[in-house]
Amino acid sequence: MHLNLKNDTTIDCHLQPIYMSFNSLGLSQALLKAISKKGYTTPSPIQEKAIPPILEGYDVLASAQTGTGKTAGFTLPLLHVLSENPKEKFRPIRALILIPTRELAAQVYANVKEYSEFLDLRSAVIFGGVNQKPQAATIRQGIDVLVATPGRLLDLQNQGLLSLKRVEILVLDEADRMLDMGFLRDIERIIKMMPTKRQNLMFSATFSHDIKKLAQGILREPVMVEATPENSTVDAINQKIYRVSKGKKSGLAIKLISDGNWKQVLMFTRTKHGANKLCKNLVSANISSAAIHGNKSQAARTKALAGFKSGDVRVLVATDIAARGLDIPLLPHVINFEIPNIPEDYVHRIGRTGRAGASGEAISLVSADETSYLKDIEKLLGFRIESDIMEGFEPDPNASTEPEKRQQRQGRNSSKNHTNSRSSGGNNSRRRQNNKRRG
Numbered sequence: 001m002h003l004n005l006k007n008d009t010t011i012d013c014h015l016q017p018i019y020m021s022f023n024s025l026g027l028s029q030a031l032l033k034a035i036s037k038k039g040y041t042t043p044s045p046i047q048e049k050a051i052p053p054i055l056e057g058y059d060v061l062a063s064a065q066t067g068t069g070k071t072a073g074f075t076l077p078l079l080h081v082l083s084e085n086p087k088e089k090f091r092p093i094r095a096l097i098l099i100p101t102r103e104l105a106a107q108v109y110a111n112v113k114e115y116s117e118f119l120d121l122r123s124a125v126i127f128g129g130v131n132q133k134p135q136a137a138t139i140r141q142g143i144d145v146l147v148a149t150p151g152r153l154l155d156l157q158n159q160g161l162l163s164l165k166r167v168e169i170l171v172l173d174e175a176d177r178m179l180d181m182g183f184l185r186d187i188e189r190i191i192k193m194m195p196t197k198r199q200n201l202m203f204s205a206t207f208s209h210d211i212k213k214l215a216q217g218i219l220r221e222p223v224m225v226e227a228t229p230e231n232s233t234v235d236a237i238n239q240k241i242y243r244v245s246k247g248k249k250s251g252l253a254i255k256l257i258s259d260g261n262w263k264q265v266l267m268f269t270r271t272k273h274g275a276n277k278l279c280k281n282l283v284s285a286n287i288s289s290a291a292i293h294g295n296k297s298q299a300a301r302t303k304a305l306a307g308f309k310s311g312d313v314r315v316l317v318a319t320d321i322a323a324r325g326l327d328i329p330l331l332p333h334v335i336n337f338e339i340p341n342i343p344e345d346y347v348h349r350i351g352r353t354g355r356a357g358a359s360g361e362a363i364s365l366v367s368a369d370e371t372s373y374l375k376d377i378e379k380l381l382g383f384r385i386e387s388d389i390m391e392g393f394e395p396d397p398n399a400s401t402e403p404e405k406r407q408q409r410q411g412r413n414s415s416k417n418h419t420n421s422r423s424s425g426g427n428n429s430r431r432r433q434n435n436k437r438r439g
């Protein structure tokens with residue numbers, strides 16, 4: 001069958017059957033035991049659809065975001081395939097899982113470990129920001145599965161500390177985010193280090209033109225699977241907007257969290273500086289909070305996430321990149337302190353709530369300068385989000401509706417001497433560069 005990915009790219013693919021229980025998916029007893037230990041009873045839709053074709057050896061192109069169970073969707077069949085094939089005394093890396101961020105890499109690795117508990121397979125994770133020596137030592141002992149961020153993988157490869165010459169299965173997880181973060185060249189370099197004959201699995205939340213191009217270059221006659229129709233998960237989430245003046249956002253957030261007695265809130269800011277500032281304001285109001293973003297050390301990020309999961313930290317303030325892929329199940333509240341200038345990021349953000357069938361609430365605090373961003377988001381969603389004003393936190397009727405970045409640029413242009421001023425919103429190319437450094 002030919003599948004037309006939004007008009008301009010045709011990919012040869014096959015239809016796949018639908019199964020209803022883990023037992024009927026064809027996974028080994030050892031894997032079923034691990035699944036049962038995790039407490040999963042039925043496969044999620046993406047697992048039902050992705051596992052059988054992967055077991056059959058097909059390349060797979062999957063549309064799925066975090067929260068759909070996609071990690072098990074590729075990890076379980078990957079482990080099955082590896083455990084069926086004979087092992088050698090020295091274990092070469094036979095499966096590579098490429099991941100855009102450190103946090104997600106650590107989570108995927110944790111899943112690989114759990115699912116392979118009853119199998120004779122070894123795995124390791126490598127990412128930047130931490131000492132490479134223990135990572136290199138683990139690889140030297142021989143591993144079957146490597147979970148890696150692109151930057152650290154290339155570092156170790158360049159030093160001759162690992163080889164990808166025996167890779168049989170490649171997984172590109174969150175491929176769209178990988179491109180957003182400027183990893184295209186790295187991915188191309190990594191692919192050249194692997195044998196051409198291998199199975200390729202690509203997971204992406206969105207399918208931009210660039211993603212389709214990447215898929216065409218890597219995948220061979222892939223089976224196309226989709227977790228849910230695009231953006232349909234959004235419908236299940238209770239979304240609301242408060243129109244508010246910029247200077248009153250902190251106060252409104254504190255009121256919402258305190259009045260609602262919310263215990264676990266994920267808040268998004270557009271910038272790292274904004275995340276730090278908001279965190280300070282919340283702490284001053286006796287709301288325990290921690291910020292998680294690219295300027296924080298790996299240790300600080302891990303500590304913040306652990307505190308949030310355990311309940312010690314009531315509010316986790318994050319930037320989009322840092323929050324991407326965080327596995328925090330059953331999150332009841334998401335607040336967009338600032339709405340994102342990339343509409344798809346809004347969908348990713350609110351996808352953090354209402355997961356696994358639980359109800360969730362996503363509230364956005366929108367000031368006048370964010371009006372055009374909101375329009376773009378509503379255009380993507382296809383509907384207007386319910387909007388309200390809280391007494392005491394009204395919007396400023398005189399504030400400009402120009403986006404902040406544009407306002408600053410205009411200010412800069414009108415002042416010839418002011419050449420060093422920086423936009424607090426950042427732009428995509430700078431974001432790419434910054435993100436890449438984090439990898």
Ligand code: AMP
Pocket residue numbers: 039040041042043044047065066067068069070071072327329356
């Ligand atoms: P993921 O989309 O891979 O980040 O998974 C989201 C969450 O769903 C994780 O906490 C998984 O442990 C959980 N999960 C994955 N598969 C299942 C399943 N079949 N049943 C219940 N929970 C699952």
